[in-house]
Amino acid sequence: MSDSMSDGAVISYFGDFKRLLRRALGQSETSPAAAGETQDGTPVLRRSSGLREFWKGIEGEPGLQILDMGAVSQANISFITELGYKVYTADLLQTILRFIPKEGQNVEPLVQAEAFFRENLNFSEGQFDGILCWDLFDFVPDSLIKPLVARLHHCLRPKGAVLSFFHTGAAGQQVKMYQYRIRSEDTLQMTERGVGKLQRHFNNRTIENLFREFASLKFYLSRDNLREVISIR
Amino acid sequence: MWKRKEENQPVVNPGVPARPVSPVNPVNPVKEVSTVSTMPQERKPDVGLGHETPRGAVAHIGKSVLVRGELSGSEDLYIDGQVEGTIELREHNLTVGPNGRVDANVNAKEVILLGTVKGNIRAVERVEIRKSGSLVGDLVAARVIIEDGAYFKGSIDIQKAAEPAPKPAEVKRTEVPVTGDAHKYAAVPVEAKKLH
Numbered sequence A: 001m002s003d004s005m006s007d008g009a010v011i012s013y014f015g016d017f018k019r020l021l022r023r024a025l026g027q028s029e030t031s032p033a034a035a036g037e038t039q040d041g042t043p044v045l046r047r048s049s050g051l052r053e054f055w056k057g058i059e060g061e062p063g064l065q066i067l068d069m070g071a072v073s074q075a076n077i078s079f080i081t082e083l084g085y086k087v088y089t090a091d092l093l094q095t096i097l098r099f100i101p102k103e104g105q106n107v108e109p110l111v112q113a114e115a116f117f118r119e120n121l122n123f124s125e126g127q128f129d130g131i132l133c134w135d136l137f138d139f140v141p142d143s144l145i146k147p148l149v150a151r152l153h154h155c156l157r158p159k160g161a162v163l164s165f166f167h168t169g170a171a172g173q174q175v176k177m178y179q180y181r182i183r184s185e186d187t188l189q190m191t192e193r194g195v196g197k198l199q200r201h202f203n204n205r206t207i208e209n210l211f212r213e214f215a216s217l218k219f220y221l222s223r224d225n226l227r228e229v230i231s232i233r
Numbered sequence B: 001m002w003k004r005k006e007e008n009q010p011v012v013n014p015g016v017p018a019r020p021v022s023p024v025n026p027v028n029p030v031k032e033v034s035t036v037s038t039m040p041q042e043r044k045p046d047v048g049l050g051h052e053t054p055r056g057a058v059a060h061i062g063k064s065v066l067v068r069g070e071l072s073g074s075e076d077l078y079i080d081g082q083v084e085g086t087i088e089l090r091e092h093n094l095t096v097g098p099n100g101r102v103d104a105n106v107n108a109k110e111v112i113l114l115g116t117v118k119g120n121i122r123a124v125e126r127v128e129i130r131k132s133g134s135l136v137g138d139l140v141a142a143r144v145i146i147e148d149g150a151y152f153k154g155s156i157d158i159q160k161a162a163e164p165a166p167k168p169a170e171v172k173r174t175e176v177p178v179t180g181d182a183h184k185y186a187a188v189p190v191e192a193k194k195l196h
Helices: A002-024 A049-058 A074-082 A092-096 A111-119 A144-156 A204-210 B002-008 B025-032
Strands: A045-047 A065-068 A086-089 A128-134 A156-167 A174-184 A187-197 A216-221 A226-232 B059-062 B066-072 B077-080 B082-090 B095-096 B100-106 B111-113 B116-118 B121-123 B128-130 B132-137 B139-141 B141-146 B149-157
Touching: A049 A128, A049 A144, A049 A156, A049 A216, A049 A226, A065 A074, A074 A086, A074 A174, A074 B141, A074 B149, A111 A144, A128 A174, A144 A156, A144 A204, A204 A216, A204 A226, B095 B100, B100 B111, B111 B121, B121 B128, B128 B139, B139 B141, B141 B149
Parallel strands: A065 A086, A065 A128, A128 A156, B059 B077, B066 B082, B077 B095, B082 B100, B095 B111, B100 B116, B100 B121, B111 B128, B116 B132, B121 B139, B128 B141, B132 B149, B139 B149
Antiparallel strands: A045 A187, A086 B149, A156 A226, A174 A187, A216 A226
């Protein structure tokens, strides 16, 4: 008993030492839990209650229209079209990242948010029955966040649903970015697509304020520190 | 032995009328020089044309060629150049090569993209966007295949061609493909666990 305890203490000691060493070397720590992924970066499956509720909420006749705002994925297209729905894809983050200057880079800032969304989310009012935002809001610059929510509200039909994920990490923290692939109605495969900085920290209150125009919100907190939110218009 | 060798040689029969020239003029100059195409011979099966169509029946638009206007034909087409306008191939396949840039609405049997297309695509059978491919536009097809890393912005509408009524014993299956290990998970109901 005492042996196992001392082993545990040694492991803990080395864990702390490694963390301190990493800090001393100036390496940024990515959130280990913000992702449900193995150490070697291979994609893993993740249960998603939010996704399950999303499909329940929009169930209806074939021909519903779903907007997927993640990176284009065969799995998502197959899943959605097999349900008889029409799928739209718009990888907004990829477009936004082109306008976010990296160190030593001069990029035209995004000042005309309205014009930006008119061009990049050019959909008619109430067009979509459901929108899959994934963790987009965590990486969108402050100036775009409210216009983006307003635009999504505009594109969504009444009683339509938006699924979004929010990391629980602090603002400025580097976290892994993922492509979310739908494997079943409540299972996602998360595949890494780089590292990004959390633009802000969302708590329940800020999320409620953000989606103030929506009729209702449902929160699901998972073990991997990814808060899932369903917003119903 | 010798006889057999002769059979393998392409036979030109003077009695048979020559193959009709494609009605679309801009394609023809490139077709004439297809033997010196910039597309390496080995890559042709790679783009999905080799399995059904003899090489000679594929029209090429080389990478230095720019076509503006309406492009229609009754043979498969490989575009490695630039096309602006409309493309009507109906019963035939279109492949946009890695250097191809198409700014047009496309109507074909099968479409394979390794290059860039801006416009709507309607395919009777399938549309395939390879890793290097990019499509901005709406897509209507019976099957859609998109490789990881491909860029796509627009809508996808799966429309299957009218099929004969299935036999009573037959189980109807959807034809949307899944890649990789997706078949292990897709459409399998999984009981949800409570998240803490």
